Amino acid sequence: MGPWLETFAVLLVAACGILLARRLARCSRPWWGFWYLLPLGIIALMLAVRVREQWAFAGALAWLVTGRLRYVLVALAVTLGLVMPLSHLPRRWERIATGVFMVAVVAWFSVLPFLLPAVIRHQLAALQTTLTADGVCLQSTDYTCGPAAAVTALARLGISADEGQLAIHARANPVTGTLPAHLSAVLQRLYGDRGLRCRYQRFDSVAQLAQAGPTLAVLRDGRLRDHCVAILAVSDETVTLADPALGRISLGRQQFAAQWRHRAIVLELTQAGAGTFFPQSSL
Structure with missing residues (x-):
C-alpha cells in the first residue's frame, strides 16, 4: 500500500x-x-x-x-x-x-x-549516501538515522544499499523518524531473497548483544526520541558504534547500557547468502 x-x-x-x-x-x-x-x-x-x-x-x-x-x-x-x-x-x-x-x-x-x-518522497529519493573512510554511513537528515545505520550494517554483510531508498521504504519522516520494527520488516522484505534474515527483539544485557552479530541498536536521544546506531564490536570494556550522526565512536559498556533501550534489529545471512557480494540496489 x-x-x-x-x-x-x-x-x-x-x-x-x-x-x-x-x-x-x-x-x-x-x-x-x-x-x-x-x-x-x-x-x-x-x-x-x-x-x-x-x-x-x-x-x-x-x-x-x-x-x-x-x-x-x-x-x-x-x-x-x-x-x-x-x-x-x-x-x-x-x-x-x-x-x-x-x-x-x-x-x-x-x-x-x-x-x-x-x-517528502522526492526529497528522500534525492539523498546522497555518504560513507566515511572507515565505512560508516552518515545520516543526511535528522530523521534517517535508521536507514543510514542499516546501510552500514548491510555493508558489513556484503550488501550495498542506499540511504534514501531505505528511508522511502521505511516511511521515514520528521515527525516519527523511522520505527525500528518497521525498518526491520522493510529490510527483510527487500533483502530476504538474498539470504538476509532480520528480527527486532529485546535484549536483557550488553553481553547478549555481543553474541548477536551485526545489529542496529536503539538508543535514547532525549525523553521522547530515539537514535539508531550500528554495533560494530563489543568488548569486555567498550562498545564500538557506527553512529550515523558522529561516525565511528566507542563508549564504555556502562555508558552504552545507560543510553540503550535494550532493543535492536539483528541482521544475519543464511548459508545461501553468506559470502556473496550484492551490487548497489535499485530498490
Whole structure:
C-alpha cells in the first residue's frame, strides 16, 4: 500500500471513529460509560508499553504497538474518546475547544506519520549516501538515522544499499523518524531473497548483544526520541558504534547500557547468502 493510500485509510478510520462515537453517545448512561472504556483502554495500553518496554515484545502486543498500526489505533482512540462526551459538555466553547484539540492530536499523531512520507518522497529519493573512510554511513537528515545505520550494517554483510531508498521504504519522516520494527520488516522484505534474515527483539544485557552479530541498536536521544546506531564490536570494556550522526565512536559498556533501550534489529545471512557480494540496489 502506497503512502497516499495509507493516509486515506487512516483518515477513514478517524471518520469511522467519529461516526461510531456519535452513535454510542446516544446510549443511556451505563452503556455510554461502558463503551468509553474502549478508547481509555487503547490509550492505557500505549502508555503502559512506553513505561514497561518489555511488554512491547509480548506476542500480539508487538504487532499492535511497535509498528505503524499504533498510529491508526491512536486515531480511533482519540476520536472515540473525545467525540462521545461532546454532547454532554454544557458550553459551546468547551465543545469547540475539544473538537479543535481532537483534530490537532489526530493530525499530528496519526495523519502526519502517513502523509509526510508521501510529501517528502522526492526529497528522500534525492539523498546522497555518504560513507566515511572507515565505512560508516552518515545520516543526511535528522530523521534517517535508521536507514543510514542499516546501510552500514548491510555493508558489513556484503550488501550495498542506499540511504534514501531505505528511508522511502521505511516511511521515514520528521515527525516519527523511522520505527525500528518497521525498518526491520522493510529490510527483510527487500533483502530476504538474498539470504538476509532480520528480527527486532529485546535484549536483557550488553553481553547478549555481543553474541548477536551485526545489529542496529536503539538508543535514547532525549525523553521522547530515539537514535539508531550500528554495533560494530563489543568488548569486555567498550562498545564500538557506527553512529550515523558522529561516525565511528566507542563508549564504555556502562555508558552504552545507560543510553540503550535494550532493543535492536539483528541482521544475519543464511548459508545461501553468506559470502556473496550484492551490487548497489535499485530498490
